[in-house]
Amino acid sequence: MTKYLLVILGVFICFEQGFVRGTCLDFCDSARSGRGTKNCYIKTTCIGYTTRRCGFLWGKTCTTGSYTRYLSKKSCCPISCKVNGHWGSWSSWSSYQCSATCGAGTRTYKRRRNCNDPTPKNGGNSCHGSAEESLHKYCLLNYCRVNGGWSSWESWSSVSSCSVTCGKGIMKHTRKRFCNNPRPKYGGTQCSGMAKEGTTKECYAGRHCPVDGSWGNWTEWIPKSPCSVTCGLGIQVVQKKRMCDHPKPTYGGKDCIGEPEKKMEKACSIGTACPEKGSIKCMAKQCSEYGRCGCSFGFYGDGFTCTGSRGKQFLVLFMENAIDYFSIKDHFSKLYIASRSNSIISLKTSSSLPTKMKNKLSKSFRVKRSQADIKIPVHMRAVDMKTEKKGILVETSETTSLFAVNHDGWSSDSTLILPVERLGRRYIVGSSAPFNSRSSDYNSQVGFVAAEDGTTVTMTLNIAGGHELRFKNKTYKSGQTMQFHLEKYEDFQLSDSHDLTGTLIESSKPIAVFAGNKCNKLNRFGYCSHLVEQLPPTNNLDKTFIVPPSLLRTGGLIRVVAVSKTNIEYQIDGAKTKKTLENSQYCDIEVKDKSITYIKADKPVLVLSFAVRIGRRGGGDPYMTLVPGLQQYIHQYHVAIPRGFKTNYMTIMISSKSKTYLRLNMKKVSPNSILSDKCLTIDEGKYCTMIIKVGGGAHQVETTDGTRFGLLIHGQDQGDGYGYAANVVSPGIV
Structure with missing residues (x-):
């Protein structure tokens, strides 16, 4: 068995933390960095590994395990310390x-x-004090503007002596102030207002002035004799007195100048009526030349002179009317007679009139009491710029009222005809501005007819806008005169495309004058209509007028024409306006509602009222009416209202105290027939305007207490209208 050698190797890895090498000083930099060092012991950690040879032929080293070993040794460690800011x-x-x-x-x-x-x-203290520092210094970029201011006023000082040598007078005083509080600087504005002002103060001259005497108010009239009549109106001597005590003469003043008492003859009545004969009631055996008479119905006077618009002789001229070709058969001119008894009416014309026409007109008619009408051929209408013989004299056996209507289809108007004895020799013309000067149908017209042979008529023209007219190859301007020589019943009609208002007509003998427009419209709505009125002479014009609204659905245009320089004042709904008119000048007053207009002038003026259609739905086209003045009011009327119009109205201007005494056809006025009753207070007292709906025919209107009132007649039909005054001659103040 082979034995292998096992080799075990040991590997050591040691870790040291936070130590400083080199010489170690025990020190800390507290001034700046806050770092330092000190001697210290540190722990060292050593990690060891065990290995052996392994692999093929032990060619590799393999780790077999590990171990840790802790060591301690002396070292130099870093430290930190506080640093104050x-x-x-x-x-x-x-x-x-x-x-x-x-x-x-x-x-x-x-x-x-x-x-x-x-x-x-390292926790050191922060700095003490402020991190920011401010400094403020004076600066001046520009001087500011200084506007001037007034100083206080100085005391008043006199600059004149007392204005009188006796009694109380006035003395002039002045005072000053200066623009120095402050003065204006650096482009500032000057003070506004006056640096000096004046006034007057009362002064006393040291002695009383003589006070001249002045008359006090007159007493009421006191009868001094019995009434002179046995019937009707007569005369009676009355007397009034006054005292020189308003004030009494003192300090050597003069006594009052004039008489302390006055006597006058005044109309009187014992309550017994006289039979009528013409305009005067008189019985030869009972009435003397000193006034044992009275005025007939429809006249007003003092027992010596009676005046009114009724009569027995009338001179008529029908002016040219624009022909309505859509109703060619509906053309006529008519005379309407209102008579209180049966009467014989005769028509007379010029002896030079063509025989055929003269035979048609020179006739007599017997008419019964009430109303009658006579148709006049349209060929008797005057023709522009031509002397003709178209005057008609109407004579009646009894006293009557006469009115004329000129009708052409939808173009109609009417006028009161004045008795011959009310004609004059001086007239001012009133007309309206033609709606379109390029059409002769809108022409302004004036016509006149002579009552006697050998009459010379002079016209002083007043043509609007400086326009000129030509007649017989001669040009005439405003201010120039035209002259005509007429025989009895001869006429002349002047017509122009510009307004003839203010033209003055004077004659050597009495003439009848008519004026208006052939056919005119006074705004863009509706159609044109004939405008005509017989003018009263200038000596029969008045100064004070109440102009009622013309119709319930129309507005009104009032024209005031001055004969001479005249100051007028008119009042509508309490708002007063004053104007001054020169010779032959006129002014127009527009009334857009149902307001009453009160006009007062310091000299007699002619006032015309035009009924104006103010909207597309308004009824009736324009017509022209003379407005009677307060002194032209009478207390009895007998009028003829033409038949054939859809609605007819009477407008009565009467003192509010006498409304209960008003009678229509001898009966009290039915409240159901009164369409409007508005009143206003003027200098003469409280007056009311009553619009009463009536039918066609003759009507008798009067007051049982003898109060005089004004009467206007007007009517309208679809697209047509007419209007006239029942009296425009002045009985005067009686």
Whole structure:
């Protein structure tokens, strides 16, 4: 048996931790690094392995096991120690913007330091103090603007003597202030306002002034004699007194100038009526030339003179109307007569009128009490810019009221016809601006007819917009005159595509004047309609007017025409407006609702009211109505209302105190027929406008207490309308 040799080898691996070789110092750097060394013993761990030869022919070494051996030996070990922090150097100063963009401010500077010389280690103390330091310094970029401010006012100082030598007067005073609180600097603004102001203060001259006497109020009129009549209205002497005590004359002042008492003759009545004869009621055996008479129905006066729009002779001219070719058979001109008794009516025309036409017109008619109408051939309408013989004289055996209607299809209007004795020799024209100046259908018109032979008529033109018109190869401008020579019943009609309102007409003898438009529309809605009114002479115009709404579904345009320079004031819903009109000038007042308009002028004016269609659904096209003034009101009317219109209305302007005394056809007005009743308070008292629906035919309207009131008649149909005043001549203040 072969024996093998087993060789066992031992391998040792030793591990030493944390030791320092070389000389060992017992020391620690507490100033900077915080590291040091000290003598120490360290443990050494040795791991050993046992091996043997193995493998083929023992060519390999194989590990058979391991073991650990611990050794201890002296060494030099590293240590750490506390290092307290210290501040490093300060950084450079850094600066920030000035705190103010103008004027004095401050600029901030800052610097920093770090706790890194050394940095605290191993639990050492941190640095004491602040790591940042600030510094504030004064800075000024620009001076700020300083706006000026006023100082306090100085005391008042007088700059004049007392304005009077007796009694109380005024003295002028002034005071100053300065722009120095502060003064404006560096582009600042100056003070606004006045540096100096003045005032007046009351002063006393040292003695009383003489006080002149002034009259106090008059007493009421007191009868001094009995009534002069035995029937109707007469005269009676009445007296009133006043005292010179408002104030009494003192300090050597003058006594009042004038009479301390007045006497006058005033209308009176003993309650017995006189039979009627024309416009005057009189019986030869009972009435004397001194006024034992009274005014007939529909007239107003003092027993000597009666005035109104009723009469026995009327001069008529029908103006040209635009032809409605869609209703060629519905063309006519008519006279409507309202008579309170049976009457004979005669028509007279110029002796030069063609025989055929004259025979148609020169007739007499017997009409019964109430209303009658007479158809006038349309060929009797005036033609533009031509002298003709188309005047018609209407004579009645009894006192009547006369109205004219010009109708062409859907184009109609009407007018009150004035008695011949109410005609005058001076007129101002009222019309409206033609809707389209390129069509003659809208032309502004004025026509006149002579009542007597040898009449000279002079027209001073007023043409809107500086327009010119041509007549007989001659051009006429505003301010220039046209002259015409007419015989009895001869007429002339002037027509232009621009407004003729304000044209003045003067004549050597009485004439009848008519004005309006051939056919006009006053806004873009609806259709045109004929506009016409007979004008009253200028001596019958008034100063104070109440203009009611024209119709319940329309607006209104009011035109005020001045004869001479006139101051007017008009009021709508409490809002007052003042205007001054020069000669022949006019102003328009637009009323878009159901408001009442009050107009007051310091001189007589002509007032026209145009009913205006203000919306596509509004009923009726325009018509023109003269508005009577308060002094043109009378207390009795007998009027004719044309038949054939869908609705007819009366508009009554009356004192609110007298509404209960109003009678329509001798009966109280039915509340069911009153469509509107609005009131307003004016200088003359409280007045109301009542719109009453009535039928066609004759109507008698009056007050039982004798209160005068205004009356307008108007009506409308589908796309048509008419309107006129029941009286436009002035009885005056009685």
